[in-house]
Amino acid sequence: MTKYSPLARRVDVPSTLTTDYLSTLSAQDETALLSYLNLPPLGAFDDQAGPPALGSDAAYEIEAQTRLPLLARREALGGRFASLDDLRDLANVSDAQIATIVERLGDLSRYGHSLRPVWGGPESLHALIELLENAERYIHISMYIIGGEIGMRVARILAEKRKAGVEVRVMFTASGFVISGSPSGTGLVSKLSFARQQVSDRYLRARIVQHMLDNDVEVVDTAPLARHWKRQSFRERGIRDAASYYRWCRAEGLRESWIAEQEALDRVITRGMPYVDHRKMVVVDGKRALIGSMNIADSYFYENELAEDPRVNVKRWQWHDNAAILEGGAIAELNHHFACRWSLSGGGTFDPDDALYQPPNERRGEAIVTQVASVPGLLEMPMRRNWSRLLLSMLGADRRPLVEGSHPIRDRIIQLPELAQQQLHVEHCYPSDAGLLERWSERLSKIPEFVMVVPKHYDTVLMGLECDRFFPDMQAAGARLYGFNQAIVHSKIAVADSFYVATGSYNLTVRSARMDLELQFFVQDSTFGNAVRERICGDLARCVPIEPTAIDRFRSRRSIPLLDALIRFFLF
Template sequence: MLWVIAILVIYIIQLITIVFLEHKHPSKTVAWLLISFCFPLIGFVLYYFVAQDYTARRRVRHNRYEGDLLGRIKSITRITNLNSMNNVYMRKQPRLFGLVSALSDSPMTGCNRTVILTNGQETYNALIEGLKSATHHIHMEFYIIRDDVIGRMIQELLIQKASEGVQVRVIADGIGSLELNQAYVTKLRKAGVEFHFFLPLAVSLFRRRLNYRNHRKIVVVDGRIGYVGGLNIGDEYAGYHEKLGFWRDTHMQIEGDAVYALQAVFLHDWSFASGQKVWQEELFPPHQCTGDEQVKMVSSGPDADLAATQELFFGALISAQERIWMMTPYFVPDLSIRLALKTAGMSGVDVRIIIPHQSDSNIVDWAARSYLEEMMKAGVKFYEYQQGFCHAKTLIIDKTLACIGTANMDMRSFYCNFELNAILFDSKAIYRVETDFLEDFEVSREIEYRHFMERSHKQRVMEAISRMLSPLL
C-alpha cells in the first residue's frame, strides 16, 4: 500500500513541476500533462531532456564579437528609414515599419538585387553557379544535408573549391542531419572543408536541448552573393521523393547590403557550433550596388528574448487591409496568429492559405486540420496543393511586403527553431512572389467547409489529440 502512495506522490510532484515550469505557456503545459498522464514515468523523463528552456542556459548574445559584427554591418550598409522607402504602401504603415525595423539586430538595407528561385532545379542551378564563382570563401548552413545524388554533387564542388584555396565552412543541424554518415563528413574535412554540427545529438542530450533545431538555410559566397529560403540539400528537394513526388519550394538569391546580414547570422552560428570567432575584412567586402531593392533579414531563435518570427507574422497579419496570401507546409498557429487570421477574415480581407494535400507527417497534418473549422467560419480560405508537396514558406501582405524564408507557420518555428526570413518591400519582388502564388492556386483545390465538416469521427479524434500535442510538434 505504501509503495502505491509513494508512486502517487511522485506522480503528483511530476505534474506540479510541469505546471510550475511551463506556467508561461499554457498550451505547452496541457501537452506535457497529456503525455505525463498517458506515460507517467517516460513522459517526465522525456520532459526533462526535451523541454529545458533554452534561455535558462543561453550564453550572452551581445558579446564583443557580435557587437563588432553588428558595428561593421551598420558602417557599410545603406540603412533605410520610413521616408526613403520605395514602396508607397509601406510608407503608409509606420507602425509596421517600426516593428519590422526593430526585429533582430540587422538593419533595414536599401541597396539590393534579388532573384526569386522557384523549386529545386532552379535553386540548385543558381547555387552551383554561385559556388563555382567563389574565390575567397564559401559559408554554408543547412538544416538537412543528405549523402545522395544532390548531396554528393555539392560535396564534390566544395572539395574542388577547397583545393583551389577557398575557405569553406559548413554547418549542419545535429538532429536534422542525423542520418548524414560520418564518411561524408570525413571526406569533406580531409579535403580542407571545415564542417561542424549545430547541437549534435550527444550535446543536445547532455545539455537538455533536444527540442531545439537550427532550421536556417544560408549560403554566402565571398560576402557578395547570398541564398536563403526553404530548400535543404537532398534529392527530395529536386522532386525525387518516391511518396511525395514533385517538391514545390521557394528560395532566393540576393546581392547587396542584405548579404552582410546573412554573413553575420552565419558567423554567429559558426562561433556557437565551432567555438571559433572568425573575423576578416574580406568577409564584408565592398560591393557595386546593382539594385535599389529594400530588404530586411529577420533572424530568430530560442536564445533571444523576443520571438521575432512570431512577432513578424503577427504584426504583418494585423496590418493587412486587402489580402493575406500564405503558403506553409505546416500550419500549427498559436493563439495570437489564429486571432489575427480570423479577425482579418471577418473584416473582409482576402485570406488564402495553401497547405499540402499530401503531408510528410500525419500527426502534423492532423494538428493543422484541427484549426481549419474555426478559421473557415471566420472567412479564411484554405487550399490543398495537388501537384506534389508544397514546402515553400512564403507570405504576401497587400502590396506592402512579401516574406520568403525558413520559418513555417507553426509554434516550433516561433519558439524552438533558429530561423531566418527575408522581408521584401520592392514592388517587382512582391509581384514575382505573387506570380508564383497565382500559379499555385491554379493547381490547388479549395477546401469547402461543408465537405470538411463531413469528415469521420476517427479523423476528428486524431485531430483533437494532435492539437493538444501541437505545441510540441
C-alpha cells in the first residue's frame, strides 16, 4: 500500500457505505481497521507534528465528518465494534472515507507495530539476551551506560555474534564520570563504596571496550557530544578544527540534516556542562528492538528476584526499571537516529536505507508509534530572566526557574493529563520539572483516577529532596502518590486511559530537556496500554503511600537558603 496522504481527507465522497466494499477487505485489513476504530478517541490522536491540538478537529487523524457518525454508531453498540457488520448501512460515511482510513493504516512506518512490556531485572535480562542471541544480520546498540558484569556478559555475546558474521556497532558513554551500578565488582557495603565503585567502574568499562575491540566489534564513545575535532581519533586524521571537521563530514557524504544537527550542538554546548547522549536502544536485524529507560548494567539487568527487604536491594544497587520489545516499521527510523550520531562521532558511514538494515515491513500488531528524538538547546533557562529568582531563592523564597522554548518530548508529556478522560497511571523516577508538574496539577481534578509511582528511595539525596517538595501540592490537587519501597525505581513510563503510552529515556526533569539527547515513544494501542497499566498497578503491592514530611511541606512553599538555589538552578 502507498503511504497515506492528508490530502485524501479533502476529497468529496458519496455518503453511503456499501456492503460490497467492506467484503473486499482482507482479514488483516479488517483487524487493523477495527482495532483503529476501537481506540478511545475513535482512530488515533494526530501527534506526529506535535501534541494533539485538543479542542479542535485537528486533534484527531479522522476528520469530524467521518469520525462523528462512526463514534455515534460505536456508542450505540455499547462502545465497541465487534466486526465489519457493525459498520454496514452507516449513513453519512462512504466507501471512499473508509478506504482512506484503510490506506492510512498501510503506512507501516507508523502503524502495525507490536510492543511487549518487560518489567524488572530478571524478565528484562531474559528479553535482552534472547534478542541479542537471535541476531542474524546486525546489532546496533546506543546506550548511556554499559557497565558491570552484565556489560561484560553482553560484550562476550557481541564478540561471538561478530565471529558468526553479524555486524555489531555499539555507542555509549565510554569515558568520563559515569556510575554504571556495578556492585558485584566492588561490594557496595562500606562508606568508601562510592569511591571504590567509581574506580572499579572505570576499570570495567575499559575492559568491556577492550574486549569488544579485540573481537572486531565497532565501538564509539558518545562523549563528548560536541566539538568532535577535539577527539584524539579525529586529531589522528588531521582534523583539528571546526572547518576541517565539517569538510570531513561532507567528504564522507553525511546527510546535511545530520550535519545541521551537529552544528546546532556545537553552538549550544559549552564547556563544563554535563551534556550526554541519554538515548537507549538495542536494534536487531531491523525487525526487533529493546526500547525504554534501561541501561546495560547490573542495576537494571539481573537474574535474582528482588529481596523483600529494600535495604538489601539498595545495598546491591539493584533497581526497578522497565523496557519494551518493539517490532515493526518504526525500527527503520531508529536506525536513522543511530546512523546520525554514529557517523558524526567518527564511527564510519553506513546507509540506514540499505536493504540490509531495512527488511521489508510486515504488520506485527496494531500499535501506532510516534517516536520523538530531541537534542539540547530546545529549552533554555536564560539567566537574564532568572537572576532575581536565583537571588530570592538563595534567601529562602520559593522562586522556581523560568524556562523558554518548546521541547517536542516535554510538550507531549505535559499534555498527558489532558488526553486522559478517565485515568492516568505514571511510574517515573525523577519528577522535578516544576513547570510540567504544575501543569499536571492544574488538570488532576478533572481526572477520576490519577495514580503515580515515585521513588521511596533515591540514588542521590539531593534529587530526592528536589522531587519530594512537589508531592504536597500534587496530593492536594488529587494525585494518589505511592513510593516504590522495594528498590530504587528508575522507570520512565506513563499511560493515559489504558491506551496512550509514553515511554523512553526522558526524565521529568528540566535537565533532560536542556542538556540531553533523548528518545521517547508515544504509543497508541489498547493491548500495550492495558499491559502497562496492569504492570504499574501490580507495582503498587510493593509501594507505600507517600506521606510528605514537614520539610517537604516547607519546601513546597519556601526554599532552604543557598541549598535549594543550587539544586533548582544548577543541578536538575
